[in-house]
Amino acid sequence: MRDNIEKAGIVGRLIGNDYTSAMVSAQLMEFDPQTGKPIDTIAFANQLEEELRGKFENDNIKIHIIGFAKMAGDVAEGAKGVLLFFLIAIAITAVMVYLFSKSIMLTILPLACSLVAVSWQLGLLTVVGFGLDPMSILVPFLVFAIGVSHGVQMINAVRRRVLDGQTTKAASASAFRSLLVPGGVALLSDTVGFLTLLAIDIGIIRELAISASLGVAVIILTNLILLPLVISYFELPKKPDNPQKAQQIENLWRWLSNFATPKYAIIVLVSTAVLYGIGFQQSSKMKIGDLQGGAPALHQDSRYNQDTFFITDHFSITTDVMTVIVEATPEACTYHSVLTQIDQFEWMVANTPGVESTASLASVAKKVNAGFNEGNPRWEILPRTTASLVQAVGQVPTTSGLLNGNCSVMPVYLFLKDHKAETIEVVVKKVKAVAAQLNSDSLQFKLASDPVGVMAATNEAVSEAQLPMMLYVYGAVFVLCLISFKSLKATIAVIIPLYVVSTLATSVNDVT
Secondary structure, three states, rough: OOHHHHHHHOOOOOOOOOOOOEOOOOOOOOOOOOOOEEOOOOHHHHHHHHHHHHHHOOOOOOOOOOOOOHHHHHHHHHHHHHHHHHHHHHHHHHHHHHHHHHOOHHHHHHHHHHHHHHHHHHHHHHOOOOOOOOOOHHHHHHHHHHHHHHHHHHHHHHHHHHHOOOOOOOOHHHHHHHHHHHHHHHHHHHHHHHHHHHHHHOOOHHHHHHHHHHHHHHHHHHHHHHHHHHHOOOOOOOOOOOOHHHHHHHHHHHHHHHHHHHHHHHHHHHHHHHEEEEEEEEHHEEEEOOOOOOOOOOOOOOHHHHHHHHHHHHHOOOOOOOEEEEEEEOOOHHHHHHHHHHHHHHHHHOOOOEEEEEOOOHHHHHOOOHHOOOOOOOOOOOOOOOHHHHHHHOOOOOHOOOOOOOOOOOEEEEOOOOHHHHHHHHHHHHHHHOOOHHOOOOOOEEEEEEEHHHHHHHHHHHOOOOOHHHHHHHHHHHHHHHHHOOHHHOOOOOOOHHHHHHHHHHHHOOOO
C-alpha cells in the first residue's frame, strides 16, 4: 500500500505527509439534482456535521471538514448570535446615555430614534435589492452608534436651552436650527466617506458602501428632524438635577478652553506634530489584506479554522489556492514545448516562499508517464514524442480541472501556506515576474482565480483605490465645511485635525 501510494504521487495530497491521515475530496454541484434549486450551503453544512462528523468521529478517528460550504455554514451559525450582541449593545448604550442625561425619557428617545434609523436602513436595503452578508452585518451596529451619538448631542442642546429658561418647544426648535447645519454636514461627510468605497470595483465592498451610506443618510431624518420634534411634546425640568455637578462640568470646560490660548496651544501643536510624524512613518508599513491564517470571518479557535490548520500542517495542499490560467492554442497539450514551459513555470513558482505545493497538467502527465513504466521515478518526465505525450495527457480527464475540452486552457494550481497579505504579495510578484519571462504569442500565463486569486485582486483593488478615496473624502469634507462655515480658516482648522487622526488611525490598524 505504501509503495503504491508513493508511486501514485498522492502523498501530501490525498494522504498526509506523515501517513496518519487521509483526505476525501468532493466537488459540490451548483443545483440540487432532486429539486433543481440552487444548493442550500447552510443546510449542507449542517448535514456534514450530523452525517459525517457526528456519525463517524470517535476517540480513535478524528474528522476535519473544510471547504466553502462548511465555512458558510459556520459563519451563518455564528451570525445567529448577532441579535443577542445587538441587544447587549443597546443595553450598554442605554446605561451610558442614562448616566449622562439622568432621565429615563431622554434615554429612551435617542435610542428609539436610532432604532428607527436602523429599521429604515434595513427596509431600504430590501427595496434596492440588497441584504446583509458577513462583511456588512455589523453596519446596523455602526448606524445605531452614530445615531445615538447625534441623538445625545440633540438632547443635550435642548436640555441646556431649557435650563436657560426656554420652553421645551422653543428649546427644541432652537436646537434644531443650531444643529441642523453642522450635524447635517457631519452626517453628509460620513455618507460621502462610505460612498467613496464605490471606487473599489468589488461587489461585496460596494454593497457595504451602499448599506452604510443609506444608514447614515436616514440618521439625518431621524436624529436631526424626528428627535427634536418628538422632544418638543415633552416637558423637561427647568432646574439641573445636581447644580453642584453642573458647575463642576462648567469649570472643566472653562479649564479645557485654556488650550485655545497661545500659552498652551504651542504644547498641543508640538505634541500633535510629533504624533503625526510617528503615525506617518508607521502608516507606510500598513498591510492591505489579512494578517492571520484561516477564515477571517471566524475566530482563530473556531472548529473550521482548527480543521484548516490541521490540514495545512499535515498535507501539502491547503485551502488557500491560487490558480494561474495558462492560455494556449487548441490541442497545445500535445506539444512537448508547451508542456515544458508550463513545467518550467510551475517549478520556478513552486520554489517561492509561501507556496506549499503546485499542480498542473505537466506535473500530472509526468506522474502518469512514470506509471506506464512501472512507477520508475526515472521515467517521471515529459515524453518528447507526440504519441507518448498524448498517451500520458489522455489519462487526465477534464473533470480534474487541469485542462479544458480542447486543451487550450491548462490551469496551474498554487497551494499557499496561508492567505496573509505578505504571502500573497510575494507569490503574486513572483508569478508576474515568471509570466513576463515565459509569455509568448502562443502561450500566456494570467493571474488569477480561486480564493487566494480573488483575495489578491481584492487587495490590489483596495490598494489602488486608497489614495483616490482619501482625496474624494477630504475634498467633500472641505467643500461641505466651506459651505457651512463660510470661512477658509475654520475649514482648515477642521481638516488638519481630521487628517492627523486619519494618519494615526492608519498607523495602528494592521488590516484594511
